[in-house]
Amino acid sequence: MHHLFDLTGKVALVTGGGRGLGRGMALALAGAGADLVLVSRTASELEAVAAEARKLGRRALPVPLDLTVPGNIDRMVQAALEEFGKIDILVNNAGTNVRKPALEITAEEWERVVALNLRAAFFVAQAVGRTMIERRQGKIINTASLTSEIGIANVSVYGCTKGGIRQMTRALALEWAPYHINVNAIGPGYFKTSMTRAVFEDPERRRWIESRIPWGRTGTPDDLAGAVIFLAAPASDYI
Template sequence: MKGLELFSLEGKKALVTGASRGLGRAMAEALARAGADVVCASSQLSGTDETAAVIRVLGRQAWQVAADFSDRNELERMAREAEEKAGQIDILVNNAGTIRRYPAAEYPLEAWDEVLRVNLDAVFFLCQYFGRKMIARRAGKVINVASLLSFSGGILVPAYTASKHGVAGLTKALANEWARYNVQVNAIAPGYFATDNTRALREDPVRSQEILSRIPAGRWGEPPDLAGAVIFLASSASDYVNGHILVVDGGWMAR
C-alpha cells in the first residue's frame, strides 16, 4: 500500500460506543468518511439518530444499537445485535463513558460503582468479546478512549481518574497478548475538549482560563480534532503500533 491507501477503511465494519454526540459522534463520522460502515452504539437507541443519518448521507451503512453500559447482560445483548446487523466487527472504538464529581472523602459508593462499570468494566467486556473473534481471524483494531486523567489525578473525579488509568493499563495489557495475532490495541487520550463532560469546567471562568493558559494551541479541542487520530489507529497505517496511548491535546502534556 502507498500514500493515502494506508488510511482507507473501505470494506471495514466499525462499532463505536458513545456515538450519540461529542467525541464518539465525531469518531464515528470520521471512520465513515474514511470508508467504514459503522454500528453506532449509545445508552438510548434514538440517541444516535443524527450520527447514523450523517453516515448514510456519506454513502456508508449505519446501524444503531443501545444498551445500559453498566449492565453486562445488556452489553452482551448489544454486542450480539451489532454482529447480527453488521456482520463481523473489524474496528472497535470504546468511547462510552460517564463522570461524577464529588470530593473524594464524600464520594458516594454508588457513583464509584457506576463510573467504574461504564468506563472500565464495559471496555474490558467489549474488548474481550470482539477480541476473541479478532484473534481467530488474525486481524482487528481496538481503540480505547483514555484521558489526560490516565496520567494525572484531577480534582473531584477519583472514580473517573481510576477508570481512565485502568483503561490505559488495560490497553497495554491487551496489546502485549494480542499483538502476535495481528490485533492492534491502542488508545486515544483526548485533552480538554468542548463536550458535555467538560461543561462544568468551561462554565467556571477561573478554571477555564487556567486550562486555556496551559494549552499551547490556545483553545479547547473540538470533536473533529480527533478524526485523524482515530482513522490512523483504525487503518493499516498503524499496523506496527500497539499498546500506544495517543495524546490529542493541543500540546497540554508538552507544557
C-alpha cells in the same frame, strides 16, 4: 499513500457513539469509508448520528442499550455480526463522570462510574476481541484521558478508571499482538463536550485551562479525527 488511511469495507463499532467524542470519532471513521455500529443508551442520539453517516454513503446500525446491564454486551456483538458479519474496528469510548471532592463520593457513584468506564470497557474489548482473534485481525482504540497520566482534583473516580484503561490497553496489546490485533488508546485532554460543559461554564477556570495549552484553545471532537482514522487504518499496523 491513500490506501494507508482507507477504511472502505471496514466495520467500526463505537460505544458512546451518540454524542461528544464518540460521535466525532464515529463520523470521522465513516468519512474514511467505514460502516458503523453505534452504541449508547439514548436511541434518538444514535439515530441522528446514523443519519449523518448514511449521508456520507455509509451503512449504520444504531444499537441502543446500557453496557452495564448483564447480557447486553453479548447482545451488542450479536447485533453487529448479524448485520455486518464482522467487526474490524472497536472504539471503546463509552464513559461517565462524577465531578466532586473525593470525600463526598458515595459508594453508588463509585460503582456507577467504574461499571461503565472500566468494567464494561474491559468486557466489551473481551467480547469483540474474541471475534477478532477468530479472524486474526482487528483494531481496538480505547478512550483513555489526561487523567490516565496525571492527577486532577475532584475527578478521582474517573481518574482511577482511566488509569485502568491505560494499563488494560497495554496488557491487551501484548496478549493480542500475535493475532494481528492492534490495541491502542487515545488520551484526550480538555475537550468541549456535554460531559465537560460545567468546567467551561466557569470563565476563570476556562482561562486557566486555555493558558496551559500551547495552542491556546481547548479541543473539539473534530480534533480527534486524524488520530482515530490513523489508529483504525493500515497506516498503524505496526503500532
